[in-house]
Amino acid sequence: MQHWEAEAVVDESLARELVRGQFPGVAADTVEFVSSGWDYTIHRVDREWAFRFPRRAVVLEPMQTEMRVLPAIAPQLPFAVPRAVHLGVAGERFPWPFYGSPWIPGREATGAADRAALARPLGRALRALHDAHVDGLEFDVQRRADMELRVPRAREELAAVGYVPSGAEDLFAEAVALPPAAPDVVCHGDLHFRNVLVDGDVVTGIVDWVDVCRSDPGIDLMLAYAFLAPPERAVFFDEYGPVTRASELRARVLALFLSAVLVRYARANGHDAVEREAFAALDRAVAQ
Numbered sequence: 001m002q003h004w005e006a007e008a009v010v011d012e013s014l015a016r017e018l019v020r021g022q023f024p025g026v027a028a029d030t031v032e033f034v035s036s037g038w039d040y041t042i043h044r045v046d047r048e049w050a051f052r053f054p055r056r057a058v059v060l061e062p063m064q065t066e067m068r069v070l071p072a073i074a075p076q077l078p079f080a081v082p083r084a085v086h087l088g089v090a091g092e093r094f095p096w097p098f099y100g101s102p103w104i105p106g107r108e109a110t111g112a113a114d115r116a117a118l119a120r121p122l123g124r125a126l127r128a129l130h131d132a133h134v135d136g137l138e139f140d141v142q143r144r145a146d147m148e149l150r151v152p153r154a155r156e157e158l159a160a161v162g163y164v165p166s167g168a169e170d171l172f173a174e175a176v177a178l179p180p181a182a183p184d185v186v187c188h189g190d191l192h193f194r195n196v197l198v199d200g201d202v203v204t205g206i207v208d209w210v211d212v213c214r215s216d217p218g219i220d221l222m223l224a225y226a227f228l229a230p231p232e233r234a235v236f237f238d239e240y241g242p243v244t245r246a247s248e249l250r251a252r253v254l255a256l257f258l259s260a261v262l263v264r265y266a267r268a269n270g271h272d273a274v275e276r277e278a279f280a281a282l283d284r285a286v287a288q
Helices: 012-022 057-076 115-131 147-161 168-175 218-227 230-240 245-269 272-286
Strands: 031-036 040-045 049-054 086-088 098-102 185-187 196-199 202-206 213-215
Touching (some): 012 031, 012 049, 049 086, 115 185, 115 202, 115 218, 115 230, 147 168, 147 272, 168 245, 168 272, 218 230, 218 245, 218 272, 245 272
Antiparallel strands (some): 031 040, 040 049, 049 098, 086 098, 185 213
16 A cells, blocks of 8 residues: 555545534535545535545544644634534544534635745744744654654655755755754644645645644745745745755755645646656755
C-alpha cells in the first residue's frame, strides 16, 4: 500500500447514510464528493455543509486538536476555517468519529491564474494567523521545522520524483546547519495550495488543520515559496513583514519537500492539475 492510500473511504452513499442516521436535522438530499487527501474524504451535503470523514486512524487524535483549537483561532482570522457543528460518532458502518462544518465558498488554489492579486491577501492571512493566540497548543509534533530531519527527507522525495532544481543542494547545505527552531507562532502546519480556498483575489478559507501547532513561521511560509514567483513573493512579504534567514531556509526546504510529495501523490492518483502545480512549485521554491 502506498503511504497515501486510505484505510477507510466514505463514498457518497455511505456519507448520506451516516449523516441521516446521526443528524435528523440534516436532510442529506444532495451529497457531492468534493475532494480527498491524506487526512479526509470530504463531501458537500445539501450545499450547506462540508462533512469530513477521516481516511486513516492516525488522523483521529490530531482531528480532536483541530476541532478544539479552531474555535479559538477563527475569530482572530480574516478568512474562514472549518467550524465543527455536527459531531459524528463511531458506529458499525464507520469505525471513527467525523464532523460537519458550514460550507466555505471558494476553490482550492491549484492552478490559480492571478497570483499577483492573491499575494497581498495571502500575506495578510498569514500575518493574522501568526499573530493569533491559542493556549495549550503543542510544539511542532511533526518536526517540520527540524532541518536535520527535513533536509534528508526532501532529498529522498526529490530523488523519487527524478528532479532536483538548480540551487536546491546549496539550500540544503545551509539549512541542515540551523539550530533547533523556537516555538514562535501559531502555525497551520501543512499549508500547501490544496488547503487554501480562493475566490478571485480573495482568500475565502484555509482547511485541514490536523497539523496545527506552535512552531517557526517558516513551516507555513513555505506557501510563499512554493506558490508565488519572486515578484509576487515580494508583494506577499511587503504585507506579511520581514522574516529571518532561518525561517526562509525552513520555508524553502519544506516547499521542496512537500511539493515533491504532492507530485508523487498526484501521479499515483491521476490528479494532473495538482501534479503540474506541485512540479512548478519545485522551481519556484529555489527562485531568488
